[in-house]
Amino acid sequence: xxxxxxxxxxxxxxxxxxxxxxxxxxxxxxxxxxxxxxxxxxxxxxxxxxxxxxxxxxxxxxxxxxxxxxxxxxxxxxxxxxxxxxxxxxxxxxxxxxxxxxxxxxxxxxxxxxxxxxxxxxxxxxxxxxxxxxxxxxxxxxxxxxxxxxxxxxxxxxxxxxxxxxxxxxxxxxxxxxxxxxxxxxxxxxxxxxxxxxxxxxxxxxxxxxxxxxxxxxxxxxxxxxxxxxxxxxxxxxxxxxxxxxxxxxxxxxxxxxxxxxxxxxxxxxxxxxxxxxxxxxxxxxxxxxxx
Amino acid sequence: xxxxxxxxxxxxxxxxxxxxxxxxxxxxxxxxxxxxxxxxxxxxxxxxxxxxxxxxxxxxxxxxxxxxxxxxxxxxxxxxxxxxxxxxxxxxxxxxxxxxxxxxxxxxxxxxxxxxxxxxxxxxxxxxxxxxxxxxxxxxxxxxxxxxxxxxxxxxxxxxxxxxxxxxxxxxxxxxxxxxxxxxxxxxxxxxxxxxxxxxxxxxxxxxxxxxxxxxxxxxxxxxxxxxxxxxxxxxxxxxxxxxxxxxxxxxxxxxxxxxxxxxxxxxxxxxxxxxxxxxxx
Numbered sequence: 380x381x382x383x384x385x386x387x388x389x390x391x392x393x394x395x396x397x398x399x400x401x402x403x404x405x406x407x408x409x410x411x412x413x414x415x416x417x418x419x420x421x422x423x424x425x426x427x428x429x430x431x432x433x434x435x436x437x438x439x440x441x442x443x444x445x446x447x448x449x450x451x452x453x454x455x456x457x458x459x460x461x462x463x464x465x466x467x468x469x470x471x472x473x474x475x476x477x478x479x480x481x482x483x484x485x486x487x488x489x490x491x492x493x494x495x496x497x498x499x500x501x502x503x504x505x506x507x508x509x510x511x512x513x514x515x516x517x518x519x520x521x522x523x524x525x526x527x528x529x530x531x532x533x534x535x536x537x538x539x540x541x542x543x544x545x546x547x548x549x550x551x552x553x554x555x556x557x558x559x560x561x562x563x564x565x566x567x568x569x570x571x572x573x574x575x576x577x578x579x580x581x582x583x584x585x586x587x588x589x590x591x592x593x594x595x596x597x598x599x600x601x602x603x604x605x606x607x608x609x610x611x612x613x614x615x616x617x618x619x620x621x622x623x624x625x626x627x628x629x630x631x632x633x634x635x636x637x638x639x640x641x642x643x644x645x646x647x648x649x650x651x652x653x654x655x656x657x658x659x660x661x662x663x664x665x666x667x668x669x670x671x
Numbered sequence: 672x673x674x675x676x677x678x679x680x681x682x683x684x685x686x687x688x689x690x691x692x693x694x695x696x697x698x699x700x701x702x703x704x705x706x707x708x709x710x711x712x713x714x715x716x717x718x719x720x721x722x723x724x725x726x727x728x729x730x731x732x733x734x735x736x737x738x739x740x741x742x743x744x745x746x747x748x749x750x751x752x753x754x755x756x757x758x759x760x761x762x763x764x765x766x767x768x769x770x771x772x773x774x775x776x777x778x779x780x781x782x783x784x785x786x787x788x789x790x791x792x793x794x795x796x797x798x799x800x801x802x803x804x805x806x807x808x809x810x811x812x813x814x815x816x817x818x819x820x821x822x823x824x825x826x827x828x829x830x831x832x833x834x835x836x837x838x839x840x841x842x843x844x845x846x847x848x849x850x851x852x853x854x855x856x857x858x859x860x861x862x863x864x865x866x867x868x869x870x871x872x873x874x875x876x877x878x879x880x881x882x883x884x885x886x887x888x889x890x891x892x893x894x895x896x897x898x899x900x901x902x903x904x905x906x907x908x909x910x911x912x913x914x915x916x917x918x919x920x921x922x923x924x925x926x927x928x929x930x931x932x933x934x935x936x937x938x939x940x941x942x943x944x945x946x947x948x949x950x951x952x953x
Binding site: 387388389391392394395396398399401402403405406407409410413420464466467471472474476481482483484486487488489491492493494495496497499500503504508509511514515545550553554559560566571602608609612613626627630631634635640642643644646647650651654655 | 686689690694696699700701703704706707708710718719722731764765767768770771772776777778783786790793794795796797798799800801802803804805807820821822823824827831834856860878881884885887888892903906907910917920921924925928931932935936939942943946949
């Protein structure tokens with residue numbers, strides 16, 4: 380009876396476990412295995428090459444490190460620009476304002492759209508010859524600002540980063556707003572009675588209480604932005620030359636472009652380790668700041 | 672002493688700045704979508720010259736062309752099928768598992784649960800490479816069922832987390848009563864637990880539906896044949912073909928975005944809940 384009941388319990392988790400084993404755990408193990416082979420993904424024979432794929436990623440693949448640098452650049456812009464924007468908008472919406480729900484609805488509109496839709500629409504707006512942005516700049520008498528935003532090596536990466544921020548600030552906005560709403564109003568009233576002005580209560584109440592939330596948003600921003608790539612495929616495809624390449628695009632290119640499955644896996648592992656280190660450092664940092 | 676007038680003036684000034692800021696950002700959020708819609712109503716000739724938001728003529732036939740000639744009708748149907756089947760699958764599989772994690776005891780329960788949670792937090796960029804190999808071996812590549820199973824797996828961990836958290840807080844009395852009445856475990860899950868979990872099931876459904884509808888990279892590597900592709904991949908293929916027919920592309924983008932916008936407007940409450948709850952996991 381007891382055994383039958385336990386078996387019955389296992390049946391509940393069985394479908395989830397089976398799907399997870401086949402589609403998560405096996406690929407997870409294979410990444411590490413395949414990383415040590417040279418294989419085109421088609422032939423039945425693989426050549427064992429040990430750690431040479433990893434050595435190549437770490438020491439010889441300049442484009443890989445360029446793509447890492449690009450992702451870092453986009454992430455830095457997102458961390459500062461996107462999150463500052465999200466925080467200011469959350470502060471504005473936390474006040475007694477009209478149409479609060481409308482603003483909240485609109486600010487989360489870009490995040491629910493797909494990266495393909497967002498990328499292709501912005502590519503059309505930013506088009507060098509027929510784009511709306513350049514047409515406006517001409518009309519406003521600013522012809523010197525007209526650029527091939529996405530095909531000029533000087534502007535491509537920053538343009539992509541800005542569109543990424545446009546797509547992403549709604550996440551931070553929602554989380555910041557939820558955080559602000561947990562701050563008890565009495566704290567502000569008490570501060571006002573004590574004679575604190577708006578800036579003082581912002582500095583002494585809002586900021587310290589929002590630091591854990593800000594760190595959470597920062598971690599989510601870094602992990603999300605470092606791995607972003609579909610938006611970039613839709614806007615530039617990684618070009619011009621390699622100016623908007625990012626790591627996941629390189630992995631995709633190793634697999635589909637040069638048919639080097641083992642190398643693609645090695646790149647994935649290197650990148651995964653980098654991400655884990657980054658989030659670990661941020662986690663430690665957040666733990667330390669929470670003690671104060 | 673500063674006068675009341677001073678404070679009133681200051682308050683008005685602050686409010687003006689706040690509203691100007693909010694409205695400006697709101698406009699940048701909406702405008703690209705309006706431009707997309709406006710461009711979808713122009714012709715291949717006028718689209719490059721007519722820079723007005725409201726086109727001189729409304730070419731609604733672009734939508735018919737995109738639907739039929741562009742093939743987006745087929746891809747739209749695919750996206751609908753993939754999204755509904757995957758969401759149904761996730762709801763059944765994850766609610767069964769979450770219910771067991773919350774209510775039953777069996778050896779290895781916590782271990783299995785933690786493995787699911789760890790999977791949610793460990794990033795494996797490039798996991799699509801071995802997934803491609805695996806599906807090839809199973810002869811599931813370029814099949815609908817292969818894509819559906821992969822996508823069920825993608826949504827599993829988060830859904831189990833959301834559901835288990837809900838079940839943990841849900842009172843057990845009704846289930847106990849049903850058990851005394853002789854209801855089986857499966858019966859209690861189906862007729863007592865699931866109906867009570869409706870609020871969180873709505874979150875799970877909406878979040879996963881958005882996720883599947885918007886998914887791109889797995890669909891890209893899994894499907895070779897265009898008649899099987901969901902919208903996102905078909906849009907990119909269309910954009911890459913010979914000379915892009917921009918009005919049709921814009922019509923395709925509108926067709927893709929519209930269901931999401933509608934679902935979002937109707938289900939905003941659940942999305943906000945899911946985002947704020949999901950963020951707490953990290």
